[in-house]
Amino acid sequence: MDVDSSSVSSNSEPEHELSIYERIGEHLDSISCSTEAYKVLRQTKLTQALDNLAGSPFVSFKSRWDTAPFKLLVKGDDAGTWFKPDVEVLQKHATPSPFGRGEETVLDPTYRNGTELKADELAFSLQGDKKSHYISFVIHIQDELATSMFVGKSVTLKLYKLAIYGEGGHFDWHRDSTHSDAHHGTVLVALNTEWEGGDLMLRHQGVETVVNMHPTISHSKKSGDQLQPVVVAFYTDTEHKVMPVTKGTRLVLQYDVEAVEQAPRYRGPSYTPLREAVRRHQYIASRINTYPNLDQKVLQAVVDEIRELHEKGSTFVAFPLTHLYRKASVKKEYLKGTDSALFDVLENHFNVVLHPVLICAVEDGWERREEFFAHKYKSSEEEPSRAKGRGRRVFKNASFHLPQASAILQLSLPNGAHLGNEAQVNGEARYYGAGMFVEPKSDE
Ligand SMILES: O=C(O)CCC(=O)C(=O)O
Numbered sequence: 213m214d215v216d217s218s219s220v221s222s223n224s225e226p227e228h229e230l231s232i233y234e235r236i237g238e239h240l241d242s243i244s245c246s247t248e249a250y251k252v253l254r255q256t257k258l259t260q261a262l263d264n265l266a267g268s269p270f271v272s273f274k275s276r277w278d279t280a281p282f283k284l285l286v287k288g289d290d291a292g293t294w295f296k297p298d299v300e301v302l303q304k305h306a307t308p309s310p311f312g313r314g315e316e317t318v319l320d321p322t323y324r325n326g327t328e329l330k331a332d333e334l335a336f337s338l339q340g341d342k343k344s345h346y347i348s349f350v351i352h353i354q355d356e357l358a359t360s361m362f363v364g365k366s367v368t369l370k371l372y373k374l375a376i377y378g379e380g381g382h383f384d385w386h387r388d389s390t391h392s393d394a395h396h397g398t399v400l401v402a403l404n405t406e407w408e409g410g411d412l413m414l415r416h417q418g419v420e421t422v423v424n425m426h427p428t429i430s431h432s433k434k435s436g437d438q439l440q441p442v443v444v445a446f447y448t449d450t451e452h453k454v455m456p457v458t459k460g461t462r463l464v465l466q467y468d469v470e471a472v473e474q475a476p477r478y479r480g481p482s483y484t485p486l487r488e489a490v491r492r493h494q495y496i497a498s499r500i501n502t503y504p505n506l507d508q509k510v511l512q513a514v515v516d517e518i519r520e521l522h523e524k525g526s527t528f529v530a531f532p533l534t535h536l537y538r539k540a541s542v543k544k545e546y547l548k549g550t551d552s553a554l555f556d557v558l559e560n561h562f563n564v565v566l567h568p569v570l571i572c573a574v575e576d577g578w579e580r581r582e583e584f585f586a587h588k589y590k591s592s593e594e595e596p597s598r599a600k601g602r603g604r605r606v607f608k609n610a611s612f613h614l615p616q617a618s619a620i621l622q623l624s625l626p627n628g629a630h631l632g633n634e635a636q637v638n639g640e641a642r643y644y645g646a647g648m649f650v651e652p653k654s655d656e
Pocket residue numbers: 375383388400412452453454464466633
């Protein structure tokens with residue numbers, strides 16, 4: 213990239229969370245930062261505009277589908293129905309749930325205490341064998357997600373497992389592991405049992421939310437009162453935990469959500485992805501609890517601010533994505549939530565490039581003040597000379613704007629190491645911070 217650069221200057225404040233990020237970043241990659249640096253700015257007009265945009269990391273809604281009669285089969289054994297599952301049969305076949313601590317898969321009941329059945333051990337069919345009803349239930353969830361968390365994407369649910377938590381069962385804070393580049397969400401649906409405790413908690417940008425997963429009664433004139441499951445979906449990079457169950461048994465189906473960009477279809481002359489997203493949101497907003505923020509005014513404020521920065525001479529304006537991604541998923545087609553909506557809008561006005569990002573701290577030798585720099589993450593094959601102590605080049609006409617609500621600072625799990633529902637053996641599923649790099653369109 214052809215941009216001006218200057219040597220390091222020092223006038224920023226020390227930032228506690230940034231130090232954490234830098235430590236984790238190094239832990240993740242065991243590399244030093246690359247030589248080309250973007251100066252990190254905080255509390256700018258652009259960071260404020262981005263903070264106003266921050267959305268919610270999850271949705272929950274009642275399924276309108278009649279799930280009551282779904283039959284459950286475990287390794288061919290009858291295990292009741294969604295309405296009345298046979299807990300004993302399910303437990304008989306279940307195995308203890310491990311989790312991932314760094315590269316290891318471990319069993320540690322102080323962190324996770326529960327058992328599970330894998331997807332290939334389970335089957336569903338309606339009494340009378342109309343299996344298509346179960347498939348319709350799944351398709352209904354996919355459709356809801358394509359109008360909320362994954363606007364305009366083609367969404368596929370894949371059953372991952374059934375988690376069983378008896379009394380004392382729980383799972384501490386973790387992020388779910390991803391199983392493919394397109395895997396961006398988790399869906400949970402509780403079966404109809406009675407339990408107390410066992411709340412699901414989600415944590416995003418430091419805010420914790422409790423979700424009630426108990427099936428609820430729905431009143432309908434046509435079909436009378438009906439018990440319906442609550443569907444909870446969240447992005448895979450959302451930290452979550454299951455509080456200890458104090459009574460009864462909690463049975464939860466867990467699905468992986470794969471989302472990829474939809475093939476272009478015929479669009480009318482007034483079509484824009486944002487208009488389409490907002491139209492769909494208005495339709496579902498009344499039924500769905502929370503969803504990404506797609507307020508046009510808030511999105512426009514980000515566009516206006518970037519344009520102003522460009523006009524003032526900051527040709528390269530960068531900021532972090534709201535979510536974390538595996539490295540191979542830092543691509544337009546895999547963006548989720550507000551990241552996806554914002555990219556679509558910015559792309560109409562600017563040249564936008566996505567790239568994994570590392571933030572590094574540099575200590576000023578005299579005053580012992582830390583300064584922070586954002587770097588496009590490059591592997592050692594891409595930039596082999598990086599670690600050999602070449603000077604840092606700071607782009608003069610560029611800035612990296614770091615909002616409060618940025619997942620890049622949320623990589624700080626309690627002990628700084630990966631804690632997931634699975635181990636990370638070859639590292640391809642690691643979560644990275646990433647950024648959007650926005651410059652004026654070359655023809656403007
Ligand atoms: O049972 C639940 O509600 C979630 C379990 C979970 O987070 C997991 O197994 O990864």
